[in-house]
Amino acid sequence: MKVEAKVGLLGFFSLVLIVVFAYLVGLISPLRDTYDLNIMYNYAGGIEEGSPVRVMGIKVGKVRSISFTPEYKLPSGEEVKLKINITVDKKAWKSIRKDSKFFINLAGVIGEKFLEVSPGTLDQEEFKSGEYVRGEDPPRIDQLISQSYGLAGKLIEILNKNEGSVTNMITQLDKLTTNFNKTLTLLDKTSKNKDMVRLLDNAVKISDDLSYLTAGLRSKKAEESYDIMHKLLFRLEPLDGPSIRKFLQSEGIKAKIF
Amino acid sequence: MTTIYRDVYSFLELVKKTVMSLFLKPLRVKETFQQLYFVANGSLWIIVFCVCFAAVVTILESSFHMKLVIQNDSMVPGFASLLILRELGAVVTALLLTSRVGAGIAAEVGSMKVTEQIDALRMLGIDPIQFLLIPRLIATTLGCMILCVVANLICIFAAMIISDQVLGYTPSMFLTAMNRFVQFRDLIFSVVKAMFFGMTIPMISCFFGFRCKSGADGVGSATTQSVVFASISIIFLDFILSYTFSYFY
Incomplete structure (x- = not known):
């Protein structure tokens, strides 16, 4: 065999390996039958392209792309500004119905983000490929923390304003507890008396x-x-x-x- | 310090002449294929053997460390694959090529310099850069890219087998974990790295070959220096390229 042919064979082998790799990472999937869905969110909680899509905990697809849609409005008139395009395998497509919910969830030891789809009921229709659907925005931990800060501030303010009455209330509560404790002790003693x-x-x-x-x-x-x-x-x-x-x-x- | 500046200047001068020759003068196709055969086909089994063991060590060490830290190694196939693609495949291939091909080029060109064959080429009106460096540059660059792809995939395959046999993760579990971290662009970046490494090796080897001093000592010294400097350059380039590619994530 000529040198050129040997080199060419190796080059061809490396090209085949590239194609195999592209197939393994899901870049090309000629034998795979998938459907598309566009899930609309206002807050996506850190989900990324390539994140898995799960139905009932089983991986059935992945997030293909994330794009900003500042002018998009749902038929209900709600403005939703983030579009997440997902692929769903054919095997799970029939489990997803119009009443299915699309959550963004956390899993694993490293807190991997994934898109969880709850199965729909049979009496609801199936989606059409490429359809738009509103997802459930995940709770914003940062907002919760900032709100709890505000709440804590208000509590401190109330305590500062009513310092005397709060102290009095605590003293009364303390006395009540002491008295209650005494009563319980007395009852305990009485229950041990023979007569x-x-x-x-x-x-x-x-x-x-x-x-x-x-x-x-x-x-x-x-x-x-x-x-x-x-x-x-x-x-x-x-x-x-x-x-x-x-x-x-x-x-x-x-x-x-x- | 003056010597270092002079050496750097000479090297940059060589790079400039090489780039000009690359685009302005015709390519020696047959010689390029011969060199490519020497670089790619000749180094294939050495590289496959070495990266297989590198993969085994990577996966076992990663598992050991993860079990030590979080008592769970379920993520090991994923990030070991990423490590192989982002670093190991390209760097191990390039370092092995440096020691095999780079040393060979430096010794060959050095011997030609010592035996005044390069001067003879000049006398015949042949540009030594065009005649010697360009075919080796193209062959090593292409060879390094091809070998990088093969090394990466073989390395992942070896890691998959070890995960199955030692860690208990089936190939399907391995691929699922790999999919979580690895993207196609990781392989692209790895090949880009290999391209730069492949260009570095013949440039440095020929640079030291052309500067070879007379005698057997001169050739030996040129070979040693070319391997050392090429290895250092590869590590340094790897840092720069990894740092640059991190902006794409």
Whole structure:
């Protein structure tokens, strides 16, 4: 083989390796079937081109490009100024529906950013490739910190203004706690007293007996007895001395008591 | 100090003449291919062997350090690949080429200088830069770029095998971790570095070859100096290029 051919073969081999590398890093993907989506954000929380896209935690694509769209408005009229173009594999495309949510999330020991897509419900439509959709802006930690600074400042101001009453309140609370503690100690001591224990035992027994009694009073037989007694009393109510005497005489009984 | 200035000036003069010859005079194609064969095909197995072991060491050391620091080496395939692409592939290739090709060029040109063949070329009206340096410059530059690509990919492949066999990361896991850090431009930057290194090696070797003093000592000294200076230049250039490329990230 000629020298030129050998050199050419090596050069061709290196070109093949470049193509293989481009395929491995996802620059070219002739056999891959992917769909595009444009996710709109106002704050993307540090996501970068090449960051993974995950559906239910599984990597199904990547962020292809990030661009600024200062004049873009959603159909609802909301201005959204950041467009993130993502690719989604065909296998996961049907899981993404119109009610899917697009979050920016953190994972791994080094805090890698990724775009998480929540699966949609079946009754919702699928997206069309290249469609625009509003993403969920991630919380801004810097804003939260600055707001908490403001809150802390206001708290300090309130404390400074009402220093006397706050001190008084704390003193009262301290006294209340002390008293409560004393009461608890007293209760603890009382519960260990023998007489008190016996008294409590008896109270429990009385309570049990009363419960048994009242249960008996609520029985069916008892209710029938109440009815009979009630009827009897109703009938006895108009009775007086002459009537009783008359009744006893008619029965042939001599009653001297009247 | 005056000697250093004079040497630097001579080198810059050589660079200027080389650039002019490169664009103004016809290229010796056959000689260039011969040199390319010597540089690329001849150094291929040495470089593949060396970068494979460099990859093994890189991946094992990275894993050891990561386990030491955060008790987790899941990111090792990713950043070891990045390290291979950004530094190891190009620099190891260039340093190996310096010791094999650079020393060869310096010795060859030095011997020609000592045996007055270069003077003979001048007498025949042939420009030694055009005749000797340009084919070697083109061949080493192209050879270094080709070998850099091969070295990088073989190095990553070796790292993948070691990750699978020793660390327990399957090739698929390795590629996923690699994808997280590595981009195509890393390979481009690596090849650009290789191009600069490839230009540096024959320039320095020929510079010392042309200045070779008479006798066997002179040739030996020229060869040693060319390897030392070329290696230093490669390390220094690597710093400048890495620093420059960091602005693209």
